[in-house]
Amino acid sequence: MDAREKLQKVLDENKHICIGLDTDENKIPDYLKGEKNALQLFNKIIIENTYEQVAAYKLNFAFYERMGTKGFEILEETLSYIPSKILTIGDAKRGDIGNTCEMYADAIFNKLNFDSVTLNPYMGYDSVEPFLKFKDKINFILVLTSNKSSNDFEKLKLENGKYLFQQVLNSVNNWNVHNNCGIVFGATNLEELKNNCDNFNNLFVLLPGVGAQGGSLEEVTRLFKLNKNNNYLVNISRALIYCENSTKFPKIISETLKNYNKIAMETSR
């Protein structure tokens, strides 16, 4: 199924929360720690108790890579739990020379069958082009990130008066020939979101930084609704998946997500 249609469908149902499966063996509920395949089980419980209410699941490669070959197996197993109608995001932040990115794109889109990926634009067009050739996938390219040091380079002023991240945003708009581009824009940068959302056009926007990093779901929701832009995903990782340590975890993660959805719905009225 075309990733763009898949995402458009859930966005039209007013679902905007993406759950970040930043799965960490030290942080999963105590009652799961002794279980065989505890991490797979943890992810399975999350998915089973949230899939009807989410827009997407984002798998952060770092958390799986850390466990070596076993981590790779857990990642593949986790993908198999996700109903095919829900968008999957491979949060890998790839970017390399073309020859290498052909391999990464093959790994992420063909072998792992992710619907979408996150990409780092530093090396320019030919470093993302192998991904853009996949017309039915979505490529979320870093524009302005949610971390403090986004000031270091992303917010440098260029000779033309623009910030570097604005130049990247312009380029992504130009690269969006197949309508398969998206951007990553930190929800922690509300002012910059306001100042630049006119230039988001039909790009899908992935907003990390809500929850543990301090961004506000209400504020970003209000902003997008005000701009009549429905093409946004708000990623929440730690604040959701580590919401409860007891055996009530399945019930409570479902309720916590419902609450987030409720906040989003009420704000949007």
Add this chain to the structure above:
Amino acid sequence: MDAREKLQKVLDENKHICIGLDTDENKIPDYLKGEKNALQLFNKIIIENTYEQVAAYKLNFAFYERMGTKGFEILEETLSYIPSKILTIGDAKRGDIGNTCEMYADAIFNKLNFDSVTLNPYMGYDSVEPFLKFKDKINFILVLTSNKSSNDFEKLKLENGKYLFQQVLNSVNNWNVHNNCGIVFGATNLEELKNNCDNFNNLFVLLPGVGAQGGSLEEVTRLFKLNKNNNYLVNISRALIYCENSTKFPKIISETLKNYNKIAMETSR
């Protein structure tokens, strides 16, 4: 063993070639294709026939990730063939928020025990800081890359008159408190190498782009010798590891490398 001491020792022996193990099942010599564990065998042959003459081995994660869990096993197995006195570079081009990069650094430095890594600076200081905390490793940070599209952003002019990549170079110099930073600078950009090498200071310089990408070993060697800078590594991947398709491969890769070393030595006189 401290990665910096390890590298310094081989550089002092006038070895500067880094072999990029961009191992691709479609490109290995025909006589190996039918073998069990052909890719491990291919890497093992390369290492056994080159380790006395190289400065480092660089493993490009893309080529292994593409094979899923099996690829991860091949990567780990390959690392076990490399004599501990030779520097290993995990060419992963990582860059993410701090919390995530803690995981990547743990994976690459602790679990896989690489001596060094390549990093993407787009997200700024806090995105590389978890790596910099490893004082006895080397962090090669992208400055100016070897691909054509390095013009897109890396060579954008900033308000202060510098190129973005020059600003990154300045920052890496500032981040080098533990003397554990290096940079990636494309050998394809000879003019920029000339214009910026005064600012390399004591950073280790990894130069990709020689061979298949068109950079010249003679020219970069001449430049570094002229500047009395001995802290450079010239990466060669495809032009070396796919130098021969017959059973003479072990002998010919050894001779090809000897030739590269000879060119480097003669140029440096």
